[in-house]
Amino acid sequence: xxxxxxxxxxxxxxxxxxxxxxxxxxxxxxxxxxxxxxxxxxxxxxxxxxxxxxxxxxxxxxxxxxxxxxxxxxxxxxxxxxxxxxxxxxxxxxxxxxxxxxxxxxxxxxxxxxxxxxxxxxxxxxxxxxxxxxxxxxxxxxxxxxxxxxxxxxxxxxxxxxxxxxxxxxxxxxxxxxxxxxxxxxxxxxxxxxxxxxxxxxxxxxxxxxxxxxxxxxxxxxxxxxxxxxxxxxxxxxxxxxxxxxxxxxxxxxxxxxxxxxxxxxxxxxxxxxxxxxxxxxxxxxxxxxxxxxxxxxxxxxxxxxxxxxxxxxxxxxxxxxxxxxxxxxxxxxxxxxxxxxxxxxxxxxxxxxxxxxxxxxxxxxxxxxxxxxxxxxxxxxxxxxxxxxxxxxxxxx
Numbered sequence: 001x002x003x004x005x006x007x008x009x010x011x012x013x014x015x016x017x018x019x020x021x022x023x024x025x026x027x028x029x030x031x032x033x034x035x036x037x038x039x040x041x042x043x044x045x046x047x048x049x050x051x052x053x054x055x056x057x058x059x060x061x062x063x064x065x066x067x068x069x070x071x072x073x074x075x076x077x078x079x080x081x082x083x084x085x086x087x088x089x090x091x092x093x094x095x096x097x098x099x100x101x102x103x104x105x106x107x108x109x110x111x112x113x114x115x116x117x118x119x120x121x122x123x124x125x126x127x128x129x130x131x132x133x134x135x136x137x138x139x140x141x142x143x144x145x146x147x148x149x150x151x152x153x154x155x156x157x158x159x160x161x162x163x164x165x166x167x168x169x170x171x172x173x174x175x176x177x178x179x180x181x182x183x184x185x186x187x188x189x190x191x192x193x194x195x196x197x198x199x200x201x202x203x204x205x206x207x208x209x210x211x212x213x214x215x216x217x218x219x220x221x222x223x224x225x226x227x228x229x230x231x232x233x234x235x236x237x238x239x240x241x242x243x244x245x246x247x248x249x250x251x252x253x254x255x256x257x258x259x260x261x262x263x264x265x266x267x268x269x270x271x272x273x274x275x276x277x278x279x280x281x282x283x284x285x286x287x288x289x290x291x292x293x294x295x296x297x298x299x300x301x302x303x304x305x306x307x308x309x310x311x312x313x314x315x316x317x318x319x320x321x322x323x324x325x326x327x328x329x330x331x332x333x334x335x336x337x338x339x340x341x342x343x344x345x346x347x348x349x350x351x352x353x354x355x356x357x358x359x360x361x362x363x364x365x366x367x368x369x370x371x372x373x374x375x376x377x378x379x380x381x382x383x384x385x386x387x388x389x390x391x392x393x394x395x396x397x398x
Contacts, residue, residue: 021347021349022346022347022349023147023149023347024149024179024182024183024340024343024347024364024368025149027364027365027367027368028179028183028368028371028372030071030149030182030183030186030187031071031183031186031187031188032070032071032186032187032188033067033068033069033070033071033185033186033187033188034067034068034069034070034071034151034186035065035066035067035068035149035150035151035182035185035186036065036066036067036068036150036151036152036153036154036155036185037063037064037065037066037085037148037150037151037152037153038063038064038066038152038153038154038155039061039062039063039064039093039094040062040064040094041059041060041061041062041093041094041096041099042059042060042062042194042224042225042228043056043057043058043059043060044057044058044059044060044221044224045057046058046220046224047214047217047220047221049198051102051198051199051200051201052101052102052104052105052199052201053100053101054098054099054101054102056098058198058221059096059099059102059198060194060195060221060224060225060228061093061094061103061106061174061194061195062174062192062193062194062195062225062228063090063093063174063175063181063192063193063194064155064190064191064192064193064232065150065178065181065182065184065185065190065191066153066155066159066161066185066190066191066232067159067161067185067186067188067189067190068151068153071186083151083152084147084148084149084150084151085147085148085150085151085152086144086145086146086147086148087143087144087145087146087147087148087178087344088144088145089148090148090175090178091107091110091111091144091175092107093106093107093195102198102199105199106173106195106197106198106199109197109199109205110173111140112205113171113172113205114140114341115136115137115139115140117336117342118336118341118342118344118345119136119139119140119143119345120136122355122356123334123356123359123360123363124355124356124359125355125356129354129356131352131353131354132353134352139345139348139352142348142351142352143344143345143347143348146344146347146348148178148179148182149182149186150178150182150185155190155232157232158234159190159232159233159234159235160233160234160235161188161189161190161233161235162188162189162190162233162235162237162238162239162378162382163189163190163191163192163229163230163232163233163235163237163238163239164184164189164190164191164192164239164240164241164378165192165193165222165225165226165229165238165239165240165241166180166181166191166192166193166240166241166242166246167193167194167196167222167240167241167242167243167245167246167247167249167250168193168195168196168243168244168245168246169243169244169245169246169336169339170206170244170245171197171205171206172197172206172243172244172339173195173197174193174194174195175193175341176243176339176340176341177193177241177243177338177339177340177341178340178341179340179371180241180340180371180374181193183371183375184375187375189239189378190229190232190233192225192228192229192232194225196218196221196222196246196249200212218249218252219249219252219253222249222253223253226238226240226259230259236261237261237381237382238259238260238261239260239261239262239263239264239378239381240254240260240262240263240264241263241264241266241374242263242264242265242266243266243267243338243339244266244267244268244269244335246266247265247266247267247268248268248270248283248285248286250263250265251265251268251286251289251290251295251297252285252286252289254297254299255289255293255295255296255297256295256296256297256298257297257298258298258299260299261299261381261382262299262300262301262302262377262378262381263297263299263300263301263302264301264302264304264374264377264378265301265302265303265304266304266338266370267304267305267306267335267338268283268286268305269335270283270286270313270315270316271303271305271307271313271315271316272305272307272313273314273315274314274315276291276315279315290315290316290318290319290320291318294318294320295320296320296321297319297320297321298321298322299321299322299381300321300322300323300324300325300377300381300387301319301321301323301324301325302324302325302327302373302374302377303316303319303324303325303326303327304327304328304329304338304370304395305327305328305329306328306329306330306331306332306333306334306335306337307328307329307331308328308329308330308331309328309394310326310328310392310393310394311326311328311392312326312390312392313326313328322389323387323388323389323390323391324389324390324391325377325387325390325391325392325393326390326391326392326393327370327373327393327394327395328392328393328394328395329366329369329370329394329395329396330366333363333366334363337363337366337367338367338370340367342363342367343360343363343364343367345357345360346360346361346364362397365397366395366396366397369395369396369397370395373393373395
């Protein structure tokens with residue numbers, strides 16, 4: 001009873017002081033547009049999906065962040081309590097009665113993974129976090145009550161905004177980089193992200209049962225989402241950003257693809273490997289494309305990884321692209337720190353004791369620096385800015 005009362009008081013105080021708390025936009029300067037959000041459901045008749053009382057065309061739960069008008073701070077403040085999404089809204093997808101159990105499983109798995117990866121471990125010690133009387137579920141509930149900078153708004157057809165297609169990492173979700181999505185939408189981009197995992201009975205989340213594996217399905221699925229994204233704008237500028245598995249999927253899918261005008265790879269994890277036999281064993285599809293086929297990627301590529309030094313990544317010396325930017329940072333930048341979800345605990349403020357809060361802030365600053373660098377990279381492509389064939393930079397928090 002006492003614990004419940006304390007938790008209620010924390011939520012109540014959080015609601016009162018939300019406007020005074022720091023947000024991502026205290027670290028990342030937004031653009032001139034307000035941010036609209038829409039989720040939708042796309043079905044793929046090429047592939048069948050059967051699980052949790054559903055048997056039919058493969059579903060993609062797609063989330064879209066887009067520009068909806070020039071920012072007006074007074075208007076945003078006036079309406080935000082009614083219209084602004086909270087983090088929990090991102091865990092909900094466009095509902096479909098035939099997919100009810102599927103969607104319940106996706107939400108459950110996303111919650112479990114979030115607690116495991118972003119709440120349970122103390123970044124200073126590597127040990128289990130201790131939040132006093134508050135459980136990990138309590139912390140999750142506090143985090144998912146935080147406000148975003150997005151409002152529900154249906155995207156208008158026929159715009160000329162450039163488009164970004166985003167692919168999440170393994171065991172993750174479409175909204176893992178929601179703050180990046182909001183930032184680019186505020187800068188005049190349409191940001192499209194889909195789930196690329198579906199649940200199966202008695203299977204590990206993110207892994208498809210062996211007997212259901214279909215060659216090239218993942219690549220075809222990404223192409224399906226790309227085609228949907230293309231339909232949202234008349235712009236010829238289509239960009240791709242992927243994290244971890246998502247970054248690998250870009251190399252597996254978009255060789256010889258002139259539709260893509262630029263790609264950002266957020267740490268494939270291959271950047272640290274030097275043993276080619278090990279790379280071939282662990283990442284055979286990427287090895288096949290880049291080394292065996294010597295595939296051509298007819299667009300600039302930015303490669304990001306926390307390698308700790310301003311040097312090229314050995315394996316990607318083989319990458320065949322017209323321009324390559326190597327963006328390294330310190331080794332203490334965790335693999336998931338390339339995502340918005342990694343930093344959310346920081347925004348609980350002082351309402352929850354966190355001994356790794358300063359470390360979270362350091363990662364948040366570096367995260368913001370990466371977004372600024374990515375923005376510059378994409379805008380330079382759109383403005384046809386000529387750069388050296390290979391450029392190496394080191395992302396610093398200063």
